Every structure is written in structure tokens, then in C-alpha cells.
Amino acid sequence: MATPRYLEIKQQLLDEINGKPVNSPIASERELAIRFDASRMTVRNAVNELVEEGVLYRDKNKGTFVADRKLIKKNLTSELLQEHDAMDFSVIYFSVKKAEEMAPYLEIKETDYMLRVVRVNKINHRPLSVEEVYFIRSLVSDDEINHLKELLNLNSYIEQGTVTQRFHPMIVPAQYANQLKIKITTPIIMAESTIRSKNGKPLVYIKTFYNPFEKTIEITS
Template sequence: MSQPLYQQVKSELLNQISSMKANSSIPSERTLSQKFNVSRMTVRKAIDELVDEGILYRNKTRGTFVAEKHLVRKNSVTEGVSEGETKHLLYMTRRTFEEIAPILNAPIYEDIMRIVMNKQKGNVTATVDEMYITYPYYEENVHDIDGIVAICENKKEYHVTQTFYPMLIPVQFVNILDIPMNTPIIMIRSIYRTLEGKPILLRKTYYNPTIETIEISN
């Protein structure tokens, strides 16, 4: 199979969601598992990704709903872009991330913004950026996507620690980067800290190996 089963379910859900109004509820996991003839665990994994991507949102007592459309449309970013390149906001969501909170020195119950953007050269995606920033810091100091880009571009104003990871392309970025599953890529994890040492931004940059060449040497 070219796609994992949950990704096929996710694609079917996206088709269904595209014709629904914002704040409309989607069917229950049980109903969807019967409709697609898959396990509830498979349905839940597909829904979890759509929630992470800001396409759906959960209400603990009422169910799962379609998010506002403007959160998932591409939006061009003008700052920090070289000639011949464009950057787009792909999706943005706000929720708790227990595994990310300690990296940003935040309580595990604090809301964190997850922002996913791509950089295109011509019509080809060269990189995908997956970024995390605490919601209070975003609201007080950043305000918008251009502010996020400004942090990434103004490295002299921050202490930046980078770690290089050879890995296989994450399934959720296969279609965005338009490269086959199981393709080896390089991901660079960057932690941005203020000059006083406070961590404010976690950035994971995934490089398209057909466009951007990253070499790791001793």
C-alpha cells in the first residue's frame, strides 16, 4: 500500500470536511470506524493528526468539530524571504503539548502554539518548518506569523542551539514535500533562547533532499 491505513482515512476525512461549515461536528469514532471498515484506533490516529494540524478541534464534553477555515488556508509570508522563494503558513493550532513543554521551560498544562510553514523555491517545497512557542509569549511578544519569521531570521538577537538528525521523512510531511515515504532526510532541531537564556521557540526544519543539500561532517 502506498499509504498507511490511517493516512487513507485522513484523506477521506479531509474530503468530507472540505464541504462542511466551521464548528460543524464530525461523526463519532465508532461511526467512522464502521463507515471506513477500520479500527477505532486507526480513526483516532487520523483525527489526532487533523487536530494537531488545526483542521479539527475537540470539545471534551461535546465531540470533535471543524475548525475555522482561515486556520488551514495557505497564507503568504513576506519577511525573511529571498528572491525566488516564498513562505506559506500551512496550519496552526493551540493546545497543550506535554512532550514540548519542558523544552520551552513551560508548565505541562500551558497552551503552546504549533505552527507549520513551508518554503518554496519556484513551485517546489524546499523545507518544512514545524515550530512551537508558548501561547503567553506569542500573545505578548510575537502577535503574528511575521513575528515568528522575524525570530527565525534575527539569530544575532538570540542564542540558538542546533542539532542535526538524519531520519526518514515523517509521514505527515510526505505530501507537502512531495517525496516518497521512507526517503532519508535531514531534520535540524533549533532551540531559540533570549540573551538571558530563556527558551522561547523550538523549531524543527525538514529538508527536501532533492532541493536542499545538508552535509554533516565530524
Template sequence: MIDKTSPMPLYFQIEEAIKQKIDKGEWESETMIPSEREFAENYEVSRMTVRQAINNLVNEGYLTRRKGKGTFVSAKKIEQKLLGLTSFTEDMKSRGFRPASRLISFQKTTAENRVAKALEIKEGQVIYEIRRVRLANDIPMAFETTYVPADLLELNESHIKQGSLYSEVENAGFVIDYATQSLEASISGEAESEILEITKGAAVLLIKRQTYLTTGRPLELVQSVYRGDRYKFMIDMKR
């Protein structure tokens, strides 16, 4: 229960009570929590107070709202260490998840200035543009847009649907060397929210990767939107 005589705000006390239930395992991942009305009646507080507590926990990643269904305890985040260059498929398999991709679009197009610079090709040169939803155990994890120079290798839709792009590249005789990657925090727009099955304005990670072959030539430019409630990146640091 909460202490109304405490200097601690009521919404904060409710947050802590919910966190304790989650941390102790009383409420497991994917459990639907009580409604705002039930919380308000139980704690004898206003629904506005309850809503503030729940909003804060959604923003922190403890809870997830599902449109038309309710609010649920978030699933444990998948951790990826920022060491070594692996594909999404390889990374998910190494963690015991079942990786899959849902192809949104696959087309040949011409490189605009920004993409051409990243791939070190001429503006207007033909490239592959691949948009995919990456899934782990059938749960959408990321919305990914990949650009690959069309003169580098021949790709078709079945290649992309069946497996990893990196496997196709290596099967074609190329050797992948390294990548540079940047991460930044953002919030989801309407399109990403619908594709990733999250609420509009939810926390996401924007990731940009440029991958290079051993020849020094850029292989791809990848721009991804990762769900902030399901994914986190880790790095080990030594002094």
C-alpha cells in the same frame, strides 16, 4: 556505452554513464531522463538492471522521481553553513532565492511534557504551534513545526504568513542570542512526502533547534524535515 566483458556490474556502469552526463552538463537540472524501457533497449540490458542503477542515483540525490511524471535530474542543492543564526527567510534571500511560507496550521494549544521541557515552561502551559512549508522559488524545501510560549509575545496568523518569526520577535524588543541544533538522517513518511512533493521513503534531514534570547529564556523549539535532495549543511572546521 557499457562494457559487458568488464568485471564492473552493469548497473554501476549505467550509474556512471548517467553521472557523467549530469556532471558534464549534458543533462541539466530538471531535465527528464529517458524511461527504463529506453535505457534497457539502448544498453541491451534488463529493466531490472536499469531500475537498480536509477534507484541508487535517486538515493544519492542525483535524480528525483515525480509521481505520474517521470524521473528528473535533481536541482543543485542549496548549501547552508552551520555558522551564525539566521532565519530561513534571511538565509534564502542571502543566496538569491525567493523565500516563501505556506501555512499549514496556526493554533494555540497546551505544551506536552517534551515541548514544555525544551521551552522551560510548565506542562500544560499555553503555547503557539505553527506548522509551515518553507519554499525557495516556489519549491518546497522543508516542513517545519515551531512551538513558542504564548506568554512571551502576541502572535497572529497574519504575522506568520507575512514574514519571518525572528523579525516579529525582534520588532517586539527581544534580542535573539543563540541556538542549539541537532541533525540526523531519516526517510520521509507519507505525510512529509505529500507536503514536500517527494516519494515516500526519500532521504530527508531531521533538524531540531532550540533558540534562546539574551535573557536566557527559550524562544522556540523548531522541528523540521528538510528534503535531502535539495538541501545540505556545510561546516568549516579548523584544527
């Protein structure tokens, strides 16, 4: 069976990328489509896989760039539970608002309400990550909102459900660079985690922006 065209393009891009320094831009989809005599969708599929694998990252409105693959260490161990045991944190923002663009991640309606909490996670007083934590409001009592520190101990959710994660290389969001004590041009890894109940319903959705000088990402399978 012939190799799919997008995989051929992916391999050619990978060969080119291996010789480029971190943060180097790659050509636009339009330019790549012309170069490879392929449709933009075919090129996009190749680039998307390289982004998902941590070889490339996208910076909105600027383009696609070579990622620092040293930020990702692949193995078969999960640290999420252990990590939350070891962390101290401070809440820097929380609100109850309509789900809107977060609705698909929580599998609720855009007009339903969610609780959004932003915290800085620290180990030995050093910033490990900034975390956006999203709860379905109807599943959280007023008393739990009044005791955020207990609610944000996610161990009970993790132990009773299942966790799926995706990892995205990117430039640190400007609003979190100061919290992480890194430069605004620093490449980082953002991890998306969805904690689901045993019946598969989302309970918590989390976006974790890691400080690359404090944390090597462990990708699980």
C-alpha cells in the same frame, strides 16, 4: 589510558557500515550486545553517537539503518538567518494548545500553553522544507497571532538571541512526504533548532524536515 569499550564498538560498527548501502539495517542492540560481549547500554552509547553524527538513523518500531551521509555537509558557516531571508512560505496548520510533550523543549510546564505552527518553506516555488515552529504562548500577543506571517519572520529572534541545533537522519514523516513532493521512503535530515534569549531562556523551538533534493545541510560549530 584504555579506550572506552563503547568507542571500540563504535569503530567496529563504523568499519562495517562503510561497506553497506544506504538504508541497510543493522543488528538490534540485543544482537550487538551478544556479538560484542558487552552490555546493551554500552552498545546503545556507541549507536547513539553514530546516529548523532549522521552515520545511522532510527525508524521508529522498525530499527536502525545506514544513513545517506551525502545529505550532510560539514563546515563552519551558519545559513539559518540567510535561509529565512530567502524563503517564501505557506502556513498549513496552527493551533494553541497545552505544551504536554513539547514542554521540556520550551522549558515550561506541561499545562502551560504553546502556539504550534506548521509551514511549508519554498524557494522558487519548490518545497525546501516543512517546519514545525513552537512558541511559548505567554510570550506571544493576540495581535501577533493574528499576523502569523510577521511572527514567523524569525530573524528578529535569531539576531537578538542564540541558536543551537541538532541534526537527525530519518525517513520522512509520512504526513510531510506529499508536502515535500518526495516518496514516503525517502531518507531526510531533520534539524532541531532552539532560539534562546540572551539569558538562556527558550523563545522558539523549531523542527525542520528538509527536502534532500533541494537542500544540503550545513552543520555549524
